[in-house]
Amino acid sequence: MGVILNLLSMTIEASVPYLLITVGGVFVARAGVFNISMEGCTEFSAFAGILFAYMTGKVWIGVAAAILLALLINCVFYLFTVKLNGNLSVVGTGINLMAACIPASLLQAMYGTRSNLIATKIIDPAKMMLDIPLLNRIPFLKDVVNNQTFTTYLTVFVAWALIVIMYKTRFGIFVRVTGENPSAAKAVGIKTDRIKFLCLVISALTCALAGLNLSVEQLGMYTIGMSANRGFICLSAINCGRKEPGKACIYALIFGFVRALQTVVNNYVPAAISSLLGILPYATIIIVLLIVEAPVAKRNHLRFFKGAY
C-alpha cells in the first residue's frame, strides 16, 4: 500500500513539467506551428532560474529571469520562423543546440564546472513542499496530493484555464481557425501572426514554469541536460492527443506515470539493471504512439498521407 501511495505521489510530481509543457504546446501546435524548441526553452529557464537565484541570493529574481528568458527565446523563434520565414525544424534545432551549449559554457566560464550548479544554500527544496492545512487530515489524499510544490497546484489551475481558453473564448476559436485554415482566417480578418505570437507567449510561460519546477523547486540545483527530452516527449503527447488539450494532458499524465514507475522500480532491482530502466519512458512513448496511430493509418484510404503535421 505504501508503495502504491508513493508511486501516485511520485506520478504527480513527475507529471507536472510534462503537463505544463504539453498544455502550452497544444496552443502552438493548434496555431499550426511545429515547435521543437520547447525542449530548449525548458532547459534555458531551468538554468536561468538557478543561475540568477544563485547570483543574487533571491529566488524571485531567478523566477523572473527564467520567465523573461523563456519569453525572449520564443520571441526569437517567432521572429525567425513566422516573420522571416525560416524553416521551423532548423530554427528549433538551432535553439535546442543553443540550450545544450550556452549553459555549459557560461557555467565553465563563471564557476569552473561545466556540469552543474548547486544552489541549495539559497533554495531549500524541502521548504518548497507546501503543507496545506485541510488537506493534511484526509487519509488518502494527505499522502498523495499534500506536500507537493507550489507549481503542482498551479498546474491544475493553468491546465484548466488553458482548456477553457481553448474551447470557450474567442481567442481559442481564432487559434483553432489559424491552424486549420490560415488563408480563411486571414480573409475573415484574423491577424494570424499575432495569434501565433500569443500562442508562443503562452508556451513560453508554461515552459518557464516547467523549467522552474524541475530545477528550482524539485532539486535546488541545475545539471546539464536537465530537461532530458521532455520537450520531445510532450510533442509526442500533443501528437497522440490529436492537438486537443484535454486528451494531450492525459497522455502527459501517462508519460509522467511511467517516469515515476521507473524511479520507484529502481529501488527494487539490482544496480546493474537499473541503468537499463532508463529506456522505459522512451520505449513507452514509441509504443503508445504506435497504438494510437496504427488504427488511423489503417483507416486512411490515401496510400500515403503526410501524417499529423
Added chain:
Amino acid sequence: MKLFKKASELSLEELDKRTRFQSSLGDIIIPLVLAFSVGSIFSLICSCNPFTLYSFIIKKAFLSTGGLLNTLGYATPIIMTGIATAFSIKAGIWNMGIEGQVFFGAFTSALAGYMIKGLPSFIHIPLCLLIGALFGALYALIPGVLKARYQINEVVTTVMLNSIATTVTGFLTQSYLGTGDAYAHTEYILQTARLAKLSSRYRCTTAFFIALVIWAVLFFVLKRTKFGYQVGCIGKQLEFSDAVGMHVRHKVVIIFVIGGAIAGIAGATEIMGVNYNFVNTFSANPGIGWDGFFACILAGGNPIGIMIYAIVFGALRYGALAAQTGLGVPLDLINVIKSALILFMAIKLVSSQGKTIKEFFIRLFARRKEAN
C-alpha cells in the same frame, strides 16, 4: 576577353544569374559574420579576446601538417553522417536519429573487432564495417517502418531512439562487457581490425578515404540517378510523387536504411581508427551524428556544402580542444557559434528579405539627402 563585365553590358539572363549568385553568397557570408559576432560576445564573457581565439583556432587547425591531419581526422565521421542525413533532408524527412545509429554501429563493430578471431586484416576490417553498417541500418529500420507504415512523426521517434541507443549500449558495456576497470569500456579490438593511421601521432586514418568514397558514391546517386531524383521529388511534393507511382512508402524506408547504414559505418570507423574500444562517451559535444546533421541542414542537403561544413566542423572541433588547453576557453563556446550559425542560416536574410532591406537603406539615404 574581359573577366568581369559591367552590369550595363550584361544580358538580362546573365544579370539575373549574377544577382542570384550575389544573394546566395550573401546568404552564406552574412550568417557567418553574425554567428561569429555572437560567438565573440560569449568569448568576451569567458574573458578571452575573440580575435585571439579565432586566429588560434585557424592556426592550430589549418596552418600545419599535423593540425590539418587532425582536422581531417575529426571531419571524417562528420562527412559520413552528413551525407547520411542528406538523403532524408532532401526527402523532407527530419531523421534526427543518426546519433543513435552511430552508437549501434560503433558498439557492434567494437564487439566484432575483438570477438571474431583469426581472420586476416583484409577480411576482418570490411567484416567489422559491414556489421556496423548492418546494425545501424537495422536500428534505422524502426523509425523508417513507423514513418512509412503508420505515419508516425519521425522527429519524436528518432529522438527517443537516440536516448534508447545510448542507454542500452552504455548498460551492456557496463554490466556484461566491461573489463572491470574504473570506467566502463569494452575490450580493445584486435590488431587485424584496426584501420591504419596516416601518421602515427595524428588522428587522420584511412577511414578518411572510406568517407571520400562513400561521399562520392552518394553524391553520384543523389545527382545522377533515378533514385536521387525521386528522393528530391518526395521532398518537394509528397502526395504528387506518390500519385505518379513512386512507391513513396518503400522509398522512405530505403532512405532511412541508407542513412542508418552510413551512420553505422561512421561509428565503426571511429572505433576502428581512433578509439579501439567502445566507451559510452566516444561521441559527445554534441556527438558526431548531430554534427553531421547540423552540417547537412546548413548546407541544405547539398553534398559539396556538406563536405565544406564537415571540414569546418572538424576544424572547430579540433580547434576547440586545442583552445581549451591553450587558452582556457570552454569547449562549448564553439557550439554556441554553430547554433547561432544554424539560426541565421535558416532565414536566408538576403534572398528573402534583401529587397526590403535595400529599400529601407535607399529610403534612409534619400531622407538624409533631403535633410542636407
